[in-house]
Amino acid sequence: xxxxxxxxxLRAQKKLRNSVRGLLGVIFCLSIWSCEATSSVEEASRxxxxxxxxxxxxxxxxxxxVSGVLESNIIRALFEGLVGAHPSxxxxxxxxxxxxxxxxxxxxxxxxVFELRxxxxxxxxxxxxxxxxxxxxxxxxxxxxxxxxxxxxxYIRDAEPYHKSQRSYLLSxxxxxxxxxxxxxxxxxxxxxxxxxxxxxFNFKGLxxxxxxxxxxxxxxxxxxxxxxxxxxxxRTKLVAQNLSFAESKRDLWDLIEFGATAPDKHTLKVxxxxxxxxxxxxxxxxTWYPVPKHAVLKHGKIGDxxxxxxxxGNLVGNGPFSLKSWRFNDHIEVTRNPRYWDKDNVGLNGIxxxxxxxxxxxxxxxxxxxxxxxxxxxxxxxxxxxxNYPEHVRNELxxxxxxxxxxxxxxxxxxxxxxxxxxxxxxQKSLIDNxxxxxxxxxxGLVPPFGEYPASDVVTFDPERxxxxxxxxxxxxxxxxxxxxxxxxxxxxxxxxxxxLQAMWKExxxxxxxxxxxxxxxxxxxxxxKDYDLAAGGxxxxxxDPLTFLDMWMKDAGNNRTGWHSEEFQKxxxxxxxxxxxxxxxxxLSKAEALFLKERPILPVYWYTRNYLLHPDxxxxxxxxxxxxxxxxxxxxxxxEGKKD
Amino acid sequence: xxxxxIGRLLQGLLVLFxxxxxxxxxxxxxxxxxxxxxxxxxxxTKANIRKLYGLDRPIWEQxxxxxxxxxxxxxxxxxxxxxxxxxxxxxxxFPNSLLLGLCALGFAVGIGVPIGVLSAVRRNxxxxxxxxxxAMVGICVPSxxxxxxxxxxxxxxxxxxxxxxxxxxxxxLLPAFTLGLVAAxxxxxxxxxxxxxxxxxxxxxxxxxxxxxxxxxIIKHSLRGGLIPAVAYLGPAFAALISGSFIVETIFQVPGMxxxxxxxxxxxxxxxxxxxxxxxxxxxxxxxxxxxxxxxLLDPRVRIAGQSD
Numbered sequence: 001x002x003x004x005x006x007x008x009x010l011r012a013q014k015k016l017r018n019s020v021r022g023l024l025g026v027i028f029c030l031s032i033w034s035c036e037a038t039s040s041v042e043e044a045s046r047x048x049x050x051x052x053x054x055x056x057x058x059x060x061x062x063x064x065x066v067s068g069v070l071e072s073n074i075i076r077a078l079f080e081g082l083v084g085a086h087p088s089x090x091x092x093x094x095x096x097x098x099x100x101x102x103x104x105x106x107x108x109x110x111x112x113v114f115e116l117r118x119x120x121x122x123x124x125x126x127x128x129x130x131x132x133x134x135x136x137x138x139x140x141x142x143x144x145x146x147x148x149x150x151x152x153x154x155y156i157r158d159a160e161p162y163h164k165s166q167r168s169y170l171l172s173x174x175x176x177x178x179x180x181x182x183x184x185x186x187x188x189x190x191x192x193x194x195x196x197x198x199x200x201x202f203n204f205k206g207l208x209x210x211x212x213x214x215x216x217x218x219x220x221x222x223x224x225x226x227x228x229x230x231x232x233x234x235x236r237t238k239l240v241a242q243n244l245s246f247a248e249s250k251r252d253l254w255d256l257i258e259f260g261a262t263a264p265d266k267h268t269l270k271v272x273x274x275x276x277x278x279x280x281x282x283x284x285x286x287x288t289w290y291p292v293p294k295h296a297v298l299k300h301g302k303i304g305d306x307x308x309x310x311x312x313x314g315n316l317v318g319n320g321p322f323s324l325k326s327w328r329f330n331d332h333i334e335v336t337r338n339p340r341y342w343d344k345d346n347v348g349l350n351g352i353x354x355x356x357x358x359x360x361x362x363x364x365x366x367x368x369x370x371x372x373x374x375x376x377x378x379x380x381x382x383x384x385x386x387x388x389n390y391p392e393h394v395r396n397e398l399x400x401x402x403x404x405x406x407x408x409x410x411x412x413x414x415x416x417x418x419x420x421x422x423x424x425x426x427x428x429q430k431s432l433i434d435n436x437x438x439x440x441x442x443x444x445x446g447l448v449p450p451f452g453e454y455p456a457s458d459v460v461t462f463d464p465e466r467x468x469x470x471x472x473x474x475x476x477x478x479x480x481x482x483x484x485x486x487x488x489x490x491x492x493x494x495x496x497x498x499x500x501x502l503q504a505m506w507k508e509x510x511x512x513x514x515x516x517x518x519x520x521x522x523x524x525x526x527x528x529x530x531k532d533y534d535l536a537a538g539g540x541x542x543x544x545x546d547p548l549t550f551l552d553m554w555m556k557d558a559g560n561n562r563t564g565w566h567s568e569e570f571q572k573x574x575x576x577x578x579x580x581x582x583x584x585x586x587x588x589x590l591s592k593a594e595a596l597f598l599k600e601r602p603i604l605p606v607y608w609y610t611r612n613y614l615l616h617p618d619x620x621x622x623x624x625x626x627x628x629x630x631x632x633x634x635x636x637x638x639x640x641x642e643g644k645k646d
Numbered sequence: 647x648x649x650x651x652i653g654r655l656l657q658g659l660l661v662l663f664x665x666x667x668x669x670x671x672x673x674x675x676x677x678x679x680x681x682x683x684x685x686x687x688x689x690x691t692k693a694n695i696r697k698l699y700g701l702d703r704p705i706w707e708q709x710x711x712x713x714x715x716x717x718x719x720x721x722x723x724x725x726x727x728x729x730x731x732x733x734x735x736x737x738x739x740f741p742n743s744l745l746l747g748l749c750a751l752g753f754a755v756g757i758g759v760p761i762g763v764l765s766a767v768r769r770n771x772x773x774x775x776x777x778x779x780x781a782m783v784g785i786c787v788p789s790x791x792x793x794x795x796x797x798x799x800x801x802x803x804x805x806x807x808x809x810x811x812x813x814x815x816x817x818x819l820l821p822a823f824t825l826g827l828v829a830a831x832x833x834x835x836x837x838x839x840x841x842x843x844x845x846x847x848x849x850x851x852x853x854x855x856x857x858x859x860x861x862x863x864i865i866k867h868s869l870r871g872g873l874i875p876a877v878a879y880l881g882p883a884f885a886a887l888i889s890g891s892f893i894v895e896t897i898f899q900v901p902g903m904x905x906x907x908x909x910x911x912x913x914x915x916x917x918x919x920x921x922x923x924x925x926x927x928x929x930x931x932x933x934x935x936x937x938x939x940x941x942x943l944l945d946p947r948v949r950i951a952g953q954s955d
Contacts, residue, residue: 060729067683146694148687164690193689200704209693306698307724307731329730329738330901331812358905359896362810365797366899369809522678522914529686559686 040371045618045639048350049334050632053363053376057330057356061311063287064140067149069541070376072287074354077335077632078318079290082114082133082269083281087634088623091452091545093281094631097128097291097319098269101281108581110276114269114284122293123323123338130263135294135303137261138254144304152288152543155280157260157272162253164192167208170256171242186235188228197226207239212247215240276581279546285629286544293317321347321633330356348621348636364614367393373616373637380494383438383612392642393614396440397624400449400542401609402550403441405487405502409602410564411534412483417600418474423535424460424604425467426509427502432606436501439612444605446598448547451626453583455591459598460605464509471510479511486517489537490524499537502606528562536562539609545627547590548577554597565602617641654938658931665927666920670709673916680726680914699726699917712920722924723917727909732921735906739890740925742812743902747888749818750826751880754887758830759876762837766872767864769842777834784831793824793897810899821898825891829883833876841872874945881937885929889922 044051058071063079066072083101086092093101099117103109120128140150141163154160161170168191172178190203197203202210202218202225210218218224219240227236260272273280283289293310296317301308309315316324321343322335336351337344355372357363360379364386367375378386378394386394407414407423414420429443442449446457468478476482487503489495499516506512514535519527528536540560542549552558552574556566570593577589598605611628620636681687681695696702700711715721722732761781765774801807801820811817844850845868853867854860890904903922910919 057728059727062729065729067685143690143694144698146691146698148681148683148685148691148695150691151688164688193693195689195692206689206693307729328901329735330905355899357810357899359899361794362797362897362899365794365802365809366811369802371808371811521912522676522682525682525684526678529682559688560684562686 045637050352051372052374053357054354055376056358063290064147075287077322078320080320081290082284085631090626108276109278110273112271112280116267122317124317129266130269132291132294133269136292139303142304149288155273158257162257165208215244275578278583282544347633367614375614378612395613395615397611399609399611400626403539403606405604406536406538406563416474418470420601422467422471425463428462432501441607441610444608448550449608454547485534486515487535488517488533491518491520563602654935662927669923722921725918727913727915732918739903743890744888749822750887753826754829758833759837761834765838766841781831781834784827789824789893796820812900821894825894836876840875844868844871881933885933889926
């Protein structure tokens with residue numbers, strides 16, 4: 001054929017060889033050039049820089065806008081709240097911006113006083129006063145800011161009606177003849193948005209959200225708004241007139257409330273609550289309670305402006321042990337010592353570098369390659385490998401979270417508590433943990449994970465015998481006659497493995513055939529909200545260290561309930577607990593509520609979460625904490641600790 | 647040529663408009679909203695968020711406002727999941743993707759084309775078969791297999807190479823190799839096919855009959871025509887390479903643009919989704935146009951057709 005001459009081929013091959021040699025040479029030179037540097041971790045340990053895996057790029061660094069764990073990991077370095085976390089003890093508060101705090105009445109702790117340190121200052125040198133806290137609270141509650149974590153401040157008197165723009169309530173409350181009974185008779189009125197109403201209609205928007213123009217239209221044409229029959233014509237006209245005159249006055253609802261937080265002087269913050277909360281200092285550890293610098297925020301925009309530049313590098317002013325050094329989008333965020341921090345002498349690190357590594361396997365490989373000190377997690381497939389090859393590095397710690405399965409109590413057969421109980425008793429939690437999850441999780445004995453003085457429940461057990469009996473009593477002996485049941489879960493591989501294990505258990509112990517329905521995350525959440533499921537995988541991570549964070553979500557109208565279950569008795573006990581100031585009797589009441597809840601079992605608790613991650617031995621002062629919020633100022637780096645014993 | 651360009655530009659605008667319309671309505675058809683999260687928020691908060699992003703307006707208004715803002719203000723909206731403007735996200739991530747894509751392309755052309763030529767020249771020999779077998783493997787083995795294999799068996803043992811990360815010049819090597827492999831394999835096959843077709847043409851026989859050296863026949867007379875299929879492929883392939891890849895970026899921790907296509911969809915971040923899709927569409931249109939022009943320069947037949955049009 002048209003072959004090249006031998007000579008030509010040789011020449012071409014030589015050329016190719018030369019170019020390959022050239023390419024190898026380039027790679028070689030690049031390697032030599034970077035060979036000078038040691039591995040990132042060794043170098044960083046020497047420089048006192050902690051390198052942390054942090055799963056993803058944060059939504060932002062404004063404590064009032066974000067709502068995730070990964071953002072909180074950075075925010076806790078840049079800002080500090082009224083009280084600080086203890087490096088090794090859960091539920092212990094150390095001084096933060098506040099030096100001293102106490103309830104005005106020990107018996108009924110519904111009003112707290114925080115004495116702020118006089119030398120408190122922002123990282124730009126401006127003094128930090130009680131006024132900054134008042135500004136921060138108001139900003140988080142400003143409706144236009146559209147924060148989705150504002151409810152963390154609802155404990156404060158009048159925070160909720162302001163944030164929810166409850167105009168009619170606040171206006172009526174000022175009337176001389178206002179009574180709670182009269183107001184309760186109007187609870188069917190769509191004051192707030194009614195998502196079930198026709199889109200764009202006045203009921204969809206809610207009476208309290210109508211503008212002056214819309215209210216004028218409504219006054220002219222009353223049929224534009226659908227009222228329940230309980231609302232008398234007189235009341236309707238009055239409410240519309242009141243709303244209209246307020247809307248026309250262009251005033252802010254802030255003028256109508258008696259906000260609970262006040263500042264008797266520059267260095268004292270007083271917080272009046274709706275009901276007694278003995279654990280308020282625990283709540284203030286959450287970043288929604290942190291101060292933001294009034295002067296810096298207002299320099300870049302108004303109080304309700306969401307997208308301003310105040311958190312950009314160079315602009316961000318904080319009060320934490322560290323300040324923002326650099327932020328490369330999707331690459332890293334680095335913080336460095338804040339020289340104006342009040343406790344700067346006790347800060348052990350020079351800085352922290354956060355890496356937004358979304359891929360679990362990449363994160364673990366980077367760790368093995370010596371590129372970071374702490375991973376966010378370990379891929380479950382790599383736990384065994386890590387235990388074998390990095391035994392000193394693997395951490396397995398209990399975390400304040402519970403994995404459970406929601407039952408839809410409005411769907412057959414889960415309307416019957418016996419069926420729910422049977423489905424729960426047939427779950428072999430230990431087998432699931434040992435054979436599928438392999439992350440050292442703890443079988444859940446109840447809903448609230450064990451911590452502190454709270455008596456953890458142990459009523460959830462594996463008892464297939466009893467499960468079968470209960471199912472037979474409910475009319476489905478051996479699973480016969482059960483309707484089609486779907487188990488809703490997410491589209492992750494690990495969710496599938498868990499779902500299949502549970503499916504097999506229900507088949508084996510109850511004879512029930514369950515179909516698994518995997519859905520992409522947002523669709524899964526949406527289906528759950530719409531109660532379009534029979535059984536659904538779920539879980540809950542506590543926001544603060546108190547059983548209430550796991551219990552109040554099962555109230556009748558709580559947004560995270562989603563099971564359709566509610567109980568008057570349960571609400572009554574929680575109501576009693578809310579009025580109880582004494583911590584011990586309060587825990588007894590909460591424990592009683594939990595027992596009642598578990599007896600009804602609208603959810604099937606499966607396991608208590610653990611956190612599995614890799615931690616380099618160079619990192620000192622890092623202790624297991626159930627909320628996993630390690631206060632960074634107590635951490636230190638000691639280079640070359642690997643292989644040595646503590 | 648001018649009329650040809652104008653025609654192509656108008657076609658491109660039409661394509662972008664169709665792309666926008668389809669993406670917009672698909673985004674609206676997805677269940678859930680950008681702020682759907684595990685923790686439920688009150689109806690009041692949802693109303694506030696919808697108002698903030700203009701999602702409370704009628705759908706036809708939203709459909710019309712987005713392109714209007716692009717044209718009048720140059721604004722692609724604010725990402726609901728990243729809390730920054732979509733324009734900023736593209737500006738921050740595209741340069742990284744461009745660099746990675748260019749390296750991947752350089753690798754693909756530098757390896758793919760010579761292999762294709764070699765295969766064509768030594769058709770049906772063991773050289774041809776082994777080259778094409780390797781190319782087939784390159785096409786078939788996905789990047790999520792190649793990437794981790796390179797990390798575990800290569801990067802972890804070569805000093806100076808990091809398993810993942812972005813910051814030093816050498817960090818581009820492994821992701822570029824992974825990203826460019828498929829394109830290299832395609833190019834090899836396309837080049838081989840193109841050259842073989844040209845080699846059977848009359849003018850090549852004439853050239854050979856004139857007594858030209860085989861190398862000259864290949865390089866001067868066959869390569870130009872033989873590369874036409876490869877160039878046609880390179881236009882859209884180039885756009886795809888420089889707009890990033892979700893898999894390569896997440897495996898090698900590259901702060902590029904590809905991940906936003908996937909993340910925007912899963913987080914229902916419709917402004918980001920529209921922004922990156924339109925940007926990608928724009929790149930495709932431009933690259934196709936460039937490929938057409940380049941083909942015209944390479945292929946006299948296209949050039950004549952274009953002029954006589």
